Amino acid sequence: MDLGISGKIALVLGAGGGLGGAIARSLAREGAIIVVADLDSEAADRTVSEIRKIGGKSEALRWDLSELAVIDANVSKIEQLFGSVDILVNNTGGPPPTSASDQAAELWTKHFQSMVLSVIKLTDRILPGMREKGWGRIVTSTSSGVVSPIPNLGVSNALRLSLVGWSKTLAREVGRDGITSNIILPGRIATTRIQFLDEQKAKREGRSVEDVSSESTASIPIGRYGNPDEYGDAVSFLVSARASYITGSIIRVDGGLITSI
Template identity: 60%
Template sequence: MDLGLRGRKALVFGAGSGLGAAIAKELAAEGAHVALAGRRLDALHSTADAISKSGGTSFAIAWDLADLAVIDERAAAVEAALGKIDVLVNNTGGPPPTPAAAQPADLWKAQFEAMVLSVIKITDRFLPHMREQRWGRILTSTSSGITVPIPALAISNTLRASLVNWSKTLSAEIARDGVTSNIIVPGKIATARLRFLDEFTAGKKSEPVDEVTARNEAAIPMKRYGTPEEYAAAAAFLVSERASYITGSVVRVDGGAIPSI
């Protein structure tokens, strides 16, 4: 299936590793020119090298989402390198594991700015071009915690849920302009972040991490963790020409793990 992404300009955050890197590679394989954004240039260059070896085009730029002051400067640099952005993939890092109670206000504020306000302001920066050309795709990666709150991830559960309501509200405002806004939800996808969370749980329970992983996999109907490539394939479809009538949606890539409808 031709996804209609050849020649499109995409910006993917968190593209140095994990889900972001997988999405960036998938979009490049579909013929999109991809801007790779993240905090570590060395990791971004690793993704860029993989894209280049596969015949794709990319541009790497160091971009710390916690720094709201650099948005216009970084956006201009991306546009200078690739042109106006047609596809925006909002993919932020996860906050530290915490309970819900008694967290410092400064921690909530810092994570809100990095995980929510940055996404909103960056989308606002690139949205006018999409609306003007009457074609654009906004995809925001969240967490299964938006549906079933994950113990010890209170900040993530709370802030990512706010992005769902923002995306849904936005989708209705921009639908007539040919721009879609969707949420993609990872279940347990085998990334370094998931390994870190398994290790965190293992440490709290004083048990081997492999036992934690095995227990988690047993609870998934498919009996395994997903791969970043499986997640990226779904993301690529949602930002494609083929998904032109999908907007305001929340799409799960979880192997059936989320128990609710």
């Protein structure tokens, strides 16, 4: 199936990491031009190298999402290199494990700016170019915690859920401009983030990481953690020309983990 995104310009945030890197590689295999944005320059360069090895076109851009003032300059760089962005994948890092209560206001403010406000302001900067073309795709990667709150991820559950309301509202505002806006959320995908969370849970509960991982696997109907490439391919379809009638949705890539309808 031709997804119809060859030559489209895609900006993928957090593309030096497990999920972001998989998304970037998948889009590159479909012929999109990829801007790999990440706070970690070395990680971004690795993803660019992987894309170029499979014949894709890509450039790295160091991006600290907590610095709102750099948004305009960074987007301007992309526009000078390739043109306006067609596909925006909002993929941010998560906060440390926390309870929902007794967290300092400074912690909430810090992560709200890097996880939520940065996404909103970046999208605002890119939307005019999409509107001018009459075509655009916005996908925001969140967490299964927005559907079924995850214990000890209080800050993450709350902040990521705010992006769900924003994305749904945005979808109604930009639909007639040829732009879609969707949420995609992972279940337990085998990334360093999930490994970290398993390790933290094992430490809190005085158990082995293997025991925690086995317990999690047993709760997944498919019977395994997901492969990052499976997540990346789901994003590629969601931003494709073939998915033009999907907007305002939450797409789960979770192996059936989430029990709610």
